[in-house]
Amino acid sequence: MGQSRSIIAFWIIPLVASILLASLAFVDAGEAAAARKVARASPKPSRPAKCEMPKFRIVVDVGHTPDSYGALSARNDPEFGFNFRLARLITARLKSEGFAATRLLVTDGKARPSLFKRVSAANDGRADLLLSVHHDSVPDKLLERWEFDGTNSYFSDRFSGHSLFVSQHNPHFATSLMLARMIGRQLKAEGLHYASQYSLPVMGRYRRQLLDKDVGVYRYDGLVVLSRTRSAAVLLEAGSIINRDEEMEMNSPERQEAVAGAVAAALRKFCERR
Numbered sequence: 686m687g688q689s690r691s692i693i694a695f696w697i698i699p700l701v702a703s704i705l706l707a708s709l710a711f712v713d714a715g716e717a718a719a720a721r722k723v724a725r726a727s728p729k730p731s732r733p734a735k736c737e738m739p740k741f742r743i744v745v746d747v748g749h750t751p752d753s754y755g756a757l758s759a760r761n762d763p764e765f766g767f768n769f770r771l772a773r774l775i776t777a778r779l780k781s782e783g784f785a786a787t788r789l790l791v792t793d794g795k796a797r798p799s800l801f802k803r804v805s806a807a808n809d810g811r812a813d814l815l816l817s818v819h820h821d822s823v824p825d826k827l828l829e830r831w832e833f834d835g836t837n838s839y840f841s842d843r844f845s846g847h848s849l850f851v852s853q854h855n856p857h858f859a860t861s862l863m864l865a866r867m868i869g870r871q872l873k874a875e876g877l878h879y880a881s882q883y884s885l886p887v888m889g890r891y892r893r894q895l896l897d898k899d900v901g902v903y904r905y906d907g908l909v910v911l912s913r914t915r916s917a918a919v920l921l922e923a924g925s926i927i928n929r930d931e932e933m934e935m936n937s938p939e940r941q942e943a944v945a946g947a948v949a950a951a952l953r954k955f956c957e958r959r
Contacts, residue, residue: 736813736956739784743952744792745779745805746910747772748819748920754798756822759840760833764820765906769940771923772818780925781851782953788907795890800909812916813862816948821848821922822878824891828927845931846880847872848942849902850893850920852911860917862896867955868919880925892935921948 748768749755755764773791779787784849790806792799807843828839849865851858869879879901883893893903903910923944926932934940 694954736959738953738956739785741784741786741952741956742811742813742916743779743787743788744807744815744916745772745776745783745787746807746817747792747817748817749796750791750793750799752794755797755819756927757839758820759831759838759929760934761836761838762926762932764822764926766928767820767923767935768818771820771935771944774817774945775816775942775948778949779952782949784949784952790848801913803910807910807918808915809892812914814916814952815863815909815910815914815918817918817920819922821925822927823882823925824889824925826889827887830895839921840929841925841927842929844880844882845928846878847901847926848880848883848922849900849910849925850897850905850911850922851902852906852908852918853904854912855918856905856915857917859910861919862902864917864951864955865919866897866900867951868921868948869897869902871951872944873900874949875943877943880918880922 747765749763749765750766754766755768757763758767769791776787776789788810790803791807792802794802803815803817823841823844827841827843829841831838832841837863849869851861851865855861872879881901883891883903884895886892886959893905896902896904905920908920911920921944924931924935926935
C-alpha cells in the first residue's frame with residue numbers, strides 16, 4: 686500500500702516497466718463507462734466458496750502498476766517491482782501445489798482506473814479468491830531522511846512486519862476472514878511477525894480495526910479490490926520496504942519463499958476443510 690512520494694528517480698520507472706511489461710499480457714483497458722458501472726454496482730456473491738484444488742480459481746493480483754507504482758522503498762525502489770516478484774512466485778508455488786487454475790493478474794494505467802480493471806478481471810473470470818500482493822510503507826509524517834547511493838532518501842525503521850486486510854463489505858466476508866487468518870497463522874509458523882501499528886493512533890487516517898490480534902488481520906472496507914469483488918478477497922502486505930533491514934529481507938529468496946510457502950500451505954489447508 687504505502688504512499689507515493691515526490692522524490693522519484695526518474696530512470697527507475699521506465700526501466701522497471703520495460704523489463705516487466707515486455708513479458709506480460711496486461712488486462713485490456715476498459716472504457717470509463719465500464720469502470721463507473723463497476724463502481725456503482727453492489728457486488729453479489731457468485732456462490733459459496735468451495736474448493737477442489739484443480740478447479741479453484743485464484744487470482745493473484747500484483748498490487749499497483751508501472752505507471753502508479755505505489756511506495757518507494759528506503760533505497761528508492763518502486764513497490765511494484767517487489768509486488769510483481771513475490772506475486773509471480775506465489776502463483777508458481779500455488780500451481781505446483783495443485784491449484785492449476787491460479788493466474789497472475791497485472792494491470793496497467795493510473796491508480797484508480799486500474800483498481801476497477803482488477804475487479805472486472807476477477808469478477809469476469811469467476812474467481813473464487815482474489816489475493817492482492819503489496820509491500821508496506823508508513824505515513825509521511827513517520828519518515829526520516831537519509832542518504833543512499835548519493836541520493837536523499839526516506840526510511841522508517843520504527844515498524845516492520847506483514848499484515849492482512851479484508852473488507853466487511855465483501856459478499857464473502859466470512860470466507861475472506863477465514864482465509865486471511867489461515868495465511869496469518871502460516872506466516873507466524875514461519876517465524877514472521879505482523880505489523881501492529883495499524884491499530885495505533887499514530888497511523889491517523891490509516892488506522893484500522895484489528896480483527897485478529899494473534900495473526901494480524903485488519904478490516905479495511907475502503908479498498909476497491911476487497912469490497913467490490915464478488916469472490917472472497919484478501920490483501921497481503923508482505924513486509925515493510927521502508928524499513929531498511931526488512932527491505933533487504935524482502936529482496937531475499939529465503940523471505941520470498943517463506944511467504945509464498947505460507948500462502949500455499951494456508952490454501953491447501955483451506956481446501957482440505959471444504
